[in-house]
Amino acid sequence: MFQGGYMGRLLRIDLSTRHYSIEEIESEEYRLFLGGRGLGALWYWREIGPEVRPLSPENKIGFFTGPMTGVPLVSTTKLQLTTKGPETGHYLCSNSSGNFGPRLREAGFDALVLEGVSERWTAIVVENDTVRFIDDESWQGTTPMCARDRLLDGLPGGKWATMSVGPAAESGVVFSSLFVDDGRAFGRGGGGAVLASRRIKALAVRGDGSVPLADAAKCKEITAAARDNLKTSRAKHRQLGTSQLVEIINELGCMPTRNFQTAWAPPERVEGVYAQTLHDQYYVRNYACYRCSVACGQMAEVNEGEFAGAQARPEYESIGLLGPSCGINKMDAVIAANQKCDDLGIDTITAGNLVALVMELFQRGLVSAEDNEGLEVHFGDGQALLYMLDFIAERRGLGDMIADGARGIIQARPEWERYILHSKGLTFPAYDPRGFHGMGLSYATSARGACHNVGGYTVSGELLKGKPDRYAVEGKGEYVKSLQDNRAYIDSLGLCTVVRGAYQFTTSPAPETLLAITGYDFAPHLMTIGERISTLERMIWVREGINRNQDALPPRMKEAIPDGPAAGHFISDEMLDTMLDEYYVSRGWDVTGKPMSETLEKLELTEVLGLG
């Protein structure tokens, strides 16, 4: 069926026995699920049951490439992680850029599965068809970058790619990240904690192969055209990066401010973290991921003042949640906090959210320094933010509870739920959905908890372009479904979403690229594949006991935004119900949010999932 695009093999490593095996992946699975996130969801359905707990020995962690991962086109960098995540306690899909996916393919594999638990702290080295372990207990407590450097020091030369975790993962912080190479990460959901619970500190991979292509000459043509397209279409991304959104989202009244107590600040109270400030005072250089001509990443460094020496690559989400949501208007403090998160190995989004929570608890007098080893943590205090991040990783003071994430905090202190911004345990990204209601539906129905990407990126449409109307609830169900399905197939390609337009991977995808890579005309089926993946992911959640009751938004969303351009707007239970009703109908799910049997049949899922 396929003349290229797939290696057709999965590498399975049993960490308990240190045996490994190579398994064939059937063509039919590629046809139905494409790769990446789709294959990961199918694997999860088959191998991770509802009884498995995220940090227990029975959990597994899988990495899945797509047909574009590592092929010689622009930005073919993406790798998907799939596991049961500790932040939500349920299904987690997460993607990262970097070289690990491409190198895994050069080693001859489309997927890597880790199961069992190592007896000793170790690193896994995959080189072509061989697997070996490097045990070293002294790696414990090191930063992800330090672990990477030490692992590479012990390996022969070659194009190695790495993954590594930091001390927060070793402490079981449920929002600890898994770092790829020297700066990209599987940020959300706690993939780092799952890996560390298997006593894996790092992995390295390299290989001598390459991904077969159905039409190599056509791929060259497509690459040249994509580069030309991106020179103009993504010039703004290169110029100032995603941090430009800070000013824009604040101007539109949707910027999380002081733990979402409001969604806007006067420019003089937020311009310290604008893109222009980053560029003029802290910018060092752009950086690019694997085969990327956009290079949207901005390396920043603080040269003077109390945070001198700090280095990071702040993106919009990190700036929004470590900055305005913590009441911080100083880019040097944000860069330092971003670096601290990277060194500890924690997700900047959840870290920003939950430190902002602590700040609000102090503001309201609900906690005091006595509860936190003498440390007061107030909005606007950059040093306190840094100390609090350490407290989380070391499980000290309030950090011990914060390390358990939104679900853990609510379990311990249910009365604080009104101050916690999350859906299904995953904390909010840096967009306040009270200012554009489709984002509320995205957060509530996303396949991994509150997520602006997996849930459907409504920012460009309803917020920036104004179509559909940002405050409407009618029409948002079909709109969000379409964005989610589009994203689900993009996450299964192995391609960075920033460049999707250059290949026309839209809701009406163009056929050339995948035809040239695989020899199979996927294009007419891509949106159906996306819908199939979304529905399979929903079946996973349903099997784990999740239904409409958990497709919810937190209490603060029912309160009107007090000031700014979106003042007075909120999302009531009735408004969310209207959106959910429409969304479920558009998906062919019943009123409880369970996919109906005819929907499963239409999407060819009944037999694949063993439900026939």
Place this chain on the structure above:
Amino acid sequence: MIEVTVKFLAGSREDFGISDTTISMPQHAVLSDLGPYLHALGVDQEADDIIITLNSRGLRQWPSDRRFAPGDVIAVFPLISGG
């Protein structure tokens, strides 16, 4: 005449070489009259890579016959996503 503020945000400031300005529009000017005034500032209202809002809402969310009023603010910024 009605004075309308035009703000250039993020990367648009460098692109257009200006951070903010005011345009004077006739008393009964409506939204569909805006194009030439923006054009005079170098802004193509139909460009794919630019977003234009009126009072923090996309232009498409306003009726084309909506009259300008004192205090109206136009914002121009690049189409950026992600993060």
